[in-house]
Amino acid sequence: MSQPILETKSVSKVFGGLVAVDKVDLKIEAGKITAIIGPNGAGKTTLFNLITGVYPASDGEIFFQGKPLKNIPAHKRVALGIARTFQNVLLFGNMTVLENIMTGQHPRSHYGFLGAALRLPRAHREEETIYLNAMKYLNMVGLGAYAEQNALSLPLGQQKLLAIARAMATEPQLLLLDEPGAGLNLLEKRELSDLIHRIREMGTTVVLVEHDMPLVMGIAEWVIVLDSGQKIAEGTAAQVQKDERVISAYLGEEVE
Amino acid sequence: MSADQFVQYLASGLTQGSIYALVGLGFTIIYAVTRIINFAQGEFVMLGGMLSFMLISSAGVPLVPAVILSVLIAAGIGVLMYVLAIRSARRASVISLIIITIGAAIFIRGIAGGIWGADPVRPPFFSGSESIPFLGAYIHPQALWVIGTMVVVTIALHLFLSYTMVGKALKACAVNPTAAGLVGIDARAMALIAFALAAALGAIGGVVVAPLTLTAYNVGVMLGLKGFVASSIGGFRSPIATVIGGVTLGIVESLAVGLNWGPFTSAYKDAIALVVLLLILLVRSGRLALEERAS
Amino acid sequence: MLARIKSKWTYLVSAALLVFLILIPFDWFLGHYTTLMIFIGISTMVTVGLCLLMGYTGQVSLGQAAFYGIGAYFSAVLSKTYGVNPWLAMLIAAAATGAFAYVIGYPIFRLRGNYLAMATLGLGLIIWILFRQLSQFTGGPDGMAGIPFLSVGGFVFDTSFKRYFLVWFFCLAILFISQNIVRSRTGRALRAIHGSEAAAESVGIDVTRFKVKIFVLSAVYASLAGSLLVHHLRFVSPQPFDFLASIKFVVMAVIGGLASIWGAIFGAGATRILSDELMFRFGEWDVVIYGLILMLVMIFMPEGLFVRLRQLLERWRLRHTWREAEP
Numbered sequence: 001m002s003q004p005i006l007e008t009k010s011v012s013k014v015f016g017g018l019v020a021v022d023k024v025d026l027k028i029e030a031g032k033i034t035a036i037i038g039p040n041g042a043g044k045t046t047l048f049n050l051i052t053g054v055y056p057a058s059d060g061e062i063f064f065q066g067k068p069l070k071n072i073p074a075h076k077r078v079a080l081g082i083a084r085t086f087q088n089v090l091l092f093g094n095m096t097v098l099e100n101i102m103t104g105q106h107p108r109s110h111y112g113f114l115g116a117a118l119r120l121p122r123a124h125r126e127e128e129t130i131y132l133n134a135m136k137y138l139n140m141v142g143l144g145a146y147a148e149q150n151a152l153s154l155p156l157g158q159q160k161l162l163a164i165a166r167a168m169a170t171e172p173q174l175l176l177l178d179e180p181g182a183g184l185n186l187l188e189k190r191e192l193s194d195l196i197h198r199i200r201e202m203g204t205t206v207v208l209v210e211h212d213m214p215l216v217m218g219i220a221e222w223v224i225v226l227d228s229g230q231k232i233a234e235g236t237a238a239q240v241q242k243d244e245r246v247i248s249a250y251l252g253e254e255v256e
Numbered sequence: 257m258s259a260d261q262f263v264q265y266l267a268s269g270l271t272q273g274s275i276y277a278l279v280g281l282g283f284t285i286i287y288a289v290t291r292i293i294n295f296a297q298g299e300f301v302m303l304g305g306m307l308s309f310m311l312i313s314s315a316g317v318p319l320v321p322a323v324i325l326s327v328l329i330a331a332g333i334g335v336l337m338y339v340l341a342i343r344s345a346r347r348a349s350v351i352s353l354i355i356i357t358i359g360a361a362i363f364i365r366g367i368a369g370g371i372w373g374a375d376p377v378r379p380p381f382f383s384g385s386e387s388i389p390f391l392g393a394y395i396h397p398q399a400l401w402v403i404g405t406m407v408v409v410t411i412a413l414h415l416f417l418s419y420t421m422v423g424k425a426l427k428a429c430a431v432n433p434t435a436a437g438l439v440g441i442d443a444r445a446m447a448l449i450a451f452a453l454a455a456a457l458g459a460i461g462g463v464v465v466a467p468l469t470l471t472a473y474n475v476g477v478m479l480g481l482k483g484f485v486a487s488s489i490g491g492f493r494s495p496i497a498t499v500i501g502g503v504t505l506g507i508v509e510s511l512a513v514g515l516n517w518g519p520f521t522s523a524y525k526d527a528i529a530l531v532v533l534l535l536i537l538l539v540r541s542g543r544l545a546l547e548e549r550a551s
Numbered sequence: 552m553l554a555r556i557k558s559k560w561t562y563l564v565s566a567a568l569l570v571f572l573i574l575i576p577f578d579w580f581l582g583h584y585t586t587l588m589i590f591i592g593i594s595t596m597v598t599v600g601l602c603l604l605m606g607y608t609g610q611v612s613l614g615q616a617a618f619y620g621i622g623a624y625f626s627a628v629l630s631k632t633y634g635v636n637p638w639l640a641m642l643i644a645a646a647a648t649g650a651f652a653y654v655i656g657y658p659i660f661r662l663r664g665n666y667l668a669m670a671t672l673g674l675g676l677i678i679w680i681l682f683r684q685l686s687q688f689t690g691g692p693d694g695m696a697g698i699p700f701l702s703v704g705g706f707v708f709d710t711s712f713k714r715y716f717l718v719w720f721f722c723l724a725i726l727f728i729s730q731n732i733v734r735s736r737t738g739r740a741l742r743a744i745h746g747s748e749a750a751a752e753s754v755g756i757d758v759t760r761f762k763v764k765i766f767v768l769s770a771v772y773a774s775l776a777g778s779l780l781v782h783h784l785r786f787v788s789p790q791p792f793d794f795l796a797s798i799k800f801v802v803m804a805v806i807g808g809l810a811s812i813w814g815a816i817f818g819a820g821a822t823r824i825l826s827d828e829l830m831f832r833f834g835e836w837d838v839v840i841y842g843l844i845l846m847l848v849m850i851f852m853p854e855g856l857f858v859r860l861r862q863l864l865e866r867w868r869l870r871h872t873w874r875e876a877e878p
Contacts, residue, residue: 052753078755086753092746094810095739103739107755113764116735117728123735130736170754293665345850350664351611352849355805358613358798359849363842370836477794481676484669527680530673537670541661 003066005030005174005205006051011060012229013046020046022229023060028174033200034207035220037240039249043229044209045087048176052084053077064174079107083172085163087179091151097162098147101134104169108133137165141195157188161195168199175199177208181215193219217241225249260392265514266507267390271399271468273506274406275301278461279483280490280498281413282454287492288430289450292353296337296361298480300455303330303364304462305471306372309379319382327459333364334455338448361476368473376472382464398468405464409457410499417495426450430493458483478526485533488540505529576715585711587823589783592718594819596776598803599729599812600769605801606809606855607733608765609745610660611668614675615773615800620682620792621648622774624689627698627787632688637701641778645771652770656763675797682789694788701782714783721779722816725772729812741765795838799826802841805848808855817857 006028013021021043028034036044050057051064053074062069064080072080092100109130115123138144141161146154151162160180167175177196181189189212196206196219210216216223216237223240225233227249233240240246279301286294307326311317317325337360345356382401387394417423428436429446437443462471482505489501509525576585597619604610625644629635635643659670683692701708701717708714732738740761743751748758781787799822807818825844829837852859 054749054752073757074752075755075757078753084753086750090747090750090753092743092750094742094746099739099742102736103743103751103756104754106736106740106743109736111736113732113737113768116732116737119731127735166754287665293669341846341850348849348853351605351609351668352853354611354613354665354668355801355849356846358801359842359845361842362795362798363839363846366836366839366842370833370839481673488669524680524684527677530677530680533673534670534677537662537666537673538658540666541658 002030004028005065006207007063008047008051009061009063011047011050011057011062013043013050013055014058019229021050021057024226024229024231026224026231028205028207029222030173030205031200031203032205032221033196033219034205034222034224035216035237036207036209036224036226037211037213037216038226038232041228042226044226045178046229047226048084048178048209051176052082075107078170078172081171081173082176083167083170083174084176085160085167085178085180087182089156089159089163091159091163091166093150093152095151096148097143097151097154098134098138100151100162101137101165101169102130104137104166105130105133107170134169137169140168140198141165142191156183157185160184160192164195164199168204172204174205174207177206179209179211181210181212189215261514262511263391264393265510267393267395267399269507269510270503271402271465271506272510273503274402275461275465275479275502276482276486276506277406277499277502278409278457279479280486280502281410281495282458283484283487284490284492284495284498285426285457286450286454287487289426290342290429290447292342292357293484293492294451294454295354295357295480296364296476297454297458297483298476298478299361299364299368300330300334300458300476301462301465301479301483302368302471302473302476303333303455304459305379305466305475306368306377306462306473307459308463308466309377309471310372312379313377323463326463327456330459330462331452331456334451335448337364337455338451342447342451343444361480365473365476372473374473376470377466378470379463379467381467396468398464402461402464402468405460406499406503409460410495413457413495422449481533482529485529485536488533488536491540505532508532572719576712582712585715587827589711589715589718591816591820591823592715592722593776593780593783594800594803594823595722595815596725596779597773597800598807598815598819599725600772601800601804602807602809602812602815603729603732603741603765604769605804606811607738607745608741608762610762610766611664612671612766612769612797613668613794613801614671614673614678614797615769616792616794616796617675617678618648618652618770618773619777619780619796619800620678620789621651622777623781623787623792624682624777625774626778627695627781628688630782631695631698637699637782641701641775644778645774648774649767649771652767653763656766657759660759660762660766672794672797676794679789679793682792689789690787692789694786694790696786698781698785698787700785708782711783714779718779718783721775725775726812726815733812737761798845799841802845804855805845806856808858808861809853811855811858811861814855814857814861818855821856 004027006026008024008026010023010025011021012019012023024047036047038044049055051062053069053072064082069077092103095103109126111120111123111126114120138147141164143158143162143165146158151159154162164177164180180192184192193215196208199206220237223234223237224231225240225243225246232245232249233243235243279297282297282300283294286292304326307329308322311322311325312319341356341360342353345352348356381398383397385396387396417427425436425441426446426449428441429443433443483502486502486505487498490497509528512528513525575581575588597615601612601615604612622644625647626637626640629640629643630637655674659667662670682689689695708717740751740756743754743756744758744761752758803818803822804815805818806821807814807816825840826837829840848856
């Protein structure tokens with residue numbers, strides 16, 4: 001592939017005595033939809049946390065668009081173009097649906113305390129842009145009717161869509177979705193698939209961690225399998241499904 | 257400073273530190289079991305002293321019943337505080353709980369001030385007032401009562417937590433509240449016991465030190481703060497570290513005053529505890545930040 | 552449609568309140584409340600800072616009186632002892648207080664919840680002890696007198712009447728600025744931090760930097776308030792800057808509604824009037840009522856008394872408007 005949008009070289013994370021991520025090498029191709037799967041506790045969310053900078057890696061390196069991410073704090077990685085959603089959603093419960101998305105525009109806007117305090121013209125202009133962009137993402141996920149409602153008043157499926165809209169509002173090149181399908185019904189999962197395709201069409205690379213096999217097999221163009229912190233297989237969905245190591249890793253696990 | 261003076265300051269530091277240890281134990285117990293910082297902890301010490309004064313000097317109650325009664329009343333107030341103020345605040349945020357306990361502290365202090373006035377009072381000594389010579393210093397018998405009480409209470413607490421059902425249940429809550437709930441331990445009952453116990457501990461300290469250092473309605477704030485420092489040294493979880501922390505703080509304060517280091521006149525004595533507090537929090541903050549991220 | 556009704560209503564009410572405010576210090580109106588209103592205005596300035604810090608950003612400060620005091624003492628000492636122009640002194644005081652808040656902000660805001668509360672409490676107490684002990688500068692526990700008035704050109708703010716307008720000018724300016732901040736990208740960032748720090752970070756917000764910035768802003772507000780205080784009283788002492796003062800500001804913020812800017816006036820006003828009344832009727836028992844109010848409000852109305860009243864008013868108006876629309 002041409003330069004991968006995201007690359008990890010032998011990255012590891014150790015918590016006390018527990019090795020959560022063990023020398024993982026990844027190459028994520030730009031513009032593709034990649035899925036990371038594996039049994040519970042395989043280190044998938046930890047890997048996301050390392051990529052987004054929630055905590056530093058114990059060893060190894062991570063490169064985004066060829067640039068090393070070491071020592072770049074989490075909030076700055078967002079400005080670089082890495083966005084994520086969380087397993088437990090983490091919406092801003094003290095804001096409306098629209099405000100949540102507008103907050104996502106934070107890294108793409110610039111006016112600060114002074115501009116805000118004195119209501120400078122630049123602040124006005126940027127607020128307009130923020131509002132319009134936020135509405136765009138709001139409608140992209142189909143939540144336009146709920147703009148003024150409190151974010152937590154939405155049912156879980158729609159909250160997850162809101163979280164994705166918020167992440168998209170940061171205008172990322174790489175979007176990491178942590179179990180976006182969890183807790184969704186069949187219809188919602190289909191809408192989620194469509195949404196992920198649309199996001200890919202907009203030029204954003206999507207990486208998702210998922211447990212739902214049909215969902216993964218349906219949209220993932222590349223699948224990486226982790227178990228106990230190590231990468232044990234990767235390939236197309238079809239290839240991975242037949243891989244012996246993958247099957248044995250999941251033995252005893254509920255496979256939908 | 258001569259050796260005699262050193263021992264003298266050491267002794268007074270040990271005495272004061274024993275109180276900090278008792279107050280600190282109260283913080284530790286409540287925090288360990290409920291994750292709440294009880295800003296009213298210092299007030300229970302004040303209550304112990306004031307109640308014992310009122311019972312002994314004003315009502316003529318003999319010593320032992322007065323002590324027991326004071327501790328029981330204080331424990332009762334602790335229970336009331338938990339039931340009325342804390343338990344009613346369902347799903348309260350950390351900030352809300354902090355403000356609620358501060359409100360309780362102010363409330364208790366205000367009532368004490370209203371009932372007993374602002375003047376300091378002194379209950380009578382437990383066993384005479386002749387200072388006992390020891391290693392070149394003179395130790396007041398009441399000071400021995402203080403130190404002795406602290407030692408006895410610490411041992412008793414340890415035995416209670418390790419060998420009784422209730423004590424072990426409390427410990428279980430402290431270590432893993434979810435698991436404790438799953439084996440049938442009632443979190444609210446444990447919280448209630450924790451509050452009662454912490455109040456009792458504070459009151460015991462208050463009862464035993466009041467004859468020595470006087471007491472008034474407003475001693476709670478500083479004592480509470482220093483007890484908090486003691487507890488923080490133990491990470492708010494370890495009773496032994498709390499006791500060691502409290503005693504050490506008392507000794508350091510006393511020696512600092514005695515040695516008259518640089519600008520450390522006795523007026524700055526209180527500042528020592530505060531600086532220690534900030535240092536501990538600073539150290540802790542680094543570790544806390546790491547813990548949080550990992551979860 | 553409802554929004555337009557609301558803004559017309561808001562304009563009318565605001566205009567009426569402004570007129571009311573302007574008329575208060577006149578003898579033929581409510582002139583004897585002038586001094587009270589000066590204190591309320593000064594307290595509001597400190598309270599707004601707390602609202603921004605606690606209500607919007609979700610942090611805690613139990614030592615806000617320290618900043619209030621630093622502003623007061625810097626103004627007092629610079630203008631009295633060193634003859635510095637009082638306005639310049641006020642500016643220096645605000646800068647110094649802000650710088651101090653900035654320096655302690657970064658280490659302090661690595662803490663959360665209880666630990667943060669304790670750290671601010673400890674800091675507030677240390678500063679208060681310093682006020683008492685550094686007597687060669689501060690005049691010690693007895694304080695110092697003879698602080699000059701503020702003046703512009705030949706116009707000296709030597710009467711309560713004049714100082715009333717000065718204080719409320721500052722107060723309203725701060726309220727407007729704070730309202731603007733809250734409604735902006737910055738305000739969203741602060742509220743995001745309160746909502747979920749992890750999520751805030753995930754949308755590019757530098758959480759610690761924002762916390763420190765709002766902390767500094769609240770410190771500057773408190774400093775300005777302190778400066779205005781000493782140029783009004785012409786006297787400074789450590790007494791108004793103790794732990795209880797910090798708690799009183801928290802009470803004001805809580806009653807006013809932690810997440811309400813204009814509620815700060817209500818909170819400061821209600822607390823001050825209540826405290827005066829209580830002092831008058833019950834002497835030292837006012838402290839008891841403080842404690843009671845704190846507990847009751849936090850247990851039953853954690854969003855604050857003012858905000859709660861506003862919600863009830865909103866609901867009543869909604870019902871009223873709806874009924875009008877029926878044939």
